Amino acid sequence: MKVLMKGNEAIGEAAIRAGCRCFFGYPITPQTELPEYLAKRLPEAGGVFLQAESEIAAINMVYGAAGAGARVMTSSSSPGISLKLEGISYLAASELPCVIVNIMRGGPGLGGIQPSQSDYFQATKGGGHGDYRMIVLAPASVQELADLTAEAFELADKYRNPVMLLGDGILGQMMEAVSFRPRTALPAQDKTWATTGCRGRARNVINSLYLDPEKLERHNRHLQEKFRQMAENEVRSETYRTEDAEIVVVAFGTAARIARTAVDSARMQGIRAGLVRPVTLWPFPDQAIKSVLASCRALLTVEMNAGQMVEDVRLAVAGARPVHFYGRTGGMVPSATEILREIQNIAGVAYGASVS
């Protein structure tokens, strides 16, 4: 059955259904409905909700719970995620599975509270220190927030690595119909590595400190091999009307929803436009973009930032086609009309049409 639910709350409900029983966080707009929801629901489900004294404390509590083998989540918004980055690097280094939700707001600095996508670099290019990677999932609807939350927990356990769910203030705050589909159960991950008390077995150690450079390099090689497997197996993307598209828009999350309307409007005017929507931002869907190049004359990347994902689009295209960019920042949301105008410009069609 479909129910009307707010994006932030749908993440919370999906997390509980995915077996998450621990949440540590600190409130910040526009994601606070998620901890609020879990504060009520987690104790009912026999779990632990804890509002920490800070974001830094919260991410380190996640480290502890993940180390003990719990399914655990934290959430925040842009400036709060910056505070968590040291902890995220430690989690990746110590190979601890967890889900981190970022409902982005405009930056830099304390910025504002309105929706933005300006943490793409932070999410996909490390953010924290050291050579680590994490899978970054970019939902575009309340339904997908729910589906990808469930998937995030599975991927985190599968690779023993943090997974980030990257949404924005629009997705977190809006209400849409959602159904919580029963998922085909993955085989339970046997967390034999967890520190659960070593009576009757050898001692487990969870650690990210390797003072011997040879050992640290060996650890890094192991991590890199794991990241390579993630990149090989976990790429997800969606294409829309790209079969014969001459102008291909690339956009994720909220920007992709708006771009879809613009693509439809362009088609109505006889411009063959299409859309590639990365669902994983890391690993980035290079192949999906390469595969639309045959019919494509130019690409347009649309983001709610000053141009971040466009760098990965350009890497994927590797100079074979021109890659244009259109973005709004600071919490401003591009309209379908603005995007259509960019498509028209690139296609060489005159101004003037409006989008209904």
Added chain:
Amino acid sequence: MGEKKELRLSGTGGQGLILAGIIIADAAIRDGKNSVQSQSYGPEARGGASRAEVIIGDGEIDYPKVSRPDVLLVMSQEACDKFAFDLERGGVLIADSTYVQKLPAIDGLVYKLPISSVAKEQVGHEMVANVVALGAMARITGVVSREALTEALLSRIPSGTEELNRRALNLGWELAEKIMQ
């Protein structure tokens, strides 16, 4: 893409417009349609401007924000002054005449209804003005069915207030019916 209706409910913080938006979006889903509800989430307080937006459609709804509402509810003069000119040409404007005295000349159907006074005088609580408005809006626009709206309303109000709300909804419906005859 199919048929799509954009609604904006505006007034003053505390009038229950966000809840009203949620109820109408919920009703649309119960009618088997798609809907998206969004609201401004700025640092607003009771007494400040407030608005909720709902898009209802048969197909997928991509753009979640409302720029040119087909249906506009204004429950304060400030909201009326701010949003009346956003109305889509030929759209429906419903004004709470309790608080909205000056209506600009616009290209659309204008309904002036004493929503808040009816809530206060006939239900005994101005608090349910949002529900009176919902009843009137549903009757005028047909955007959601009366059955679905009633179900959605009853599922999202505190228990013990069912009768009060039911009465408010019916009064809104009748208020619109009278003016439409």
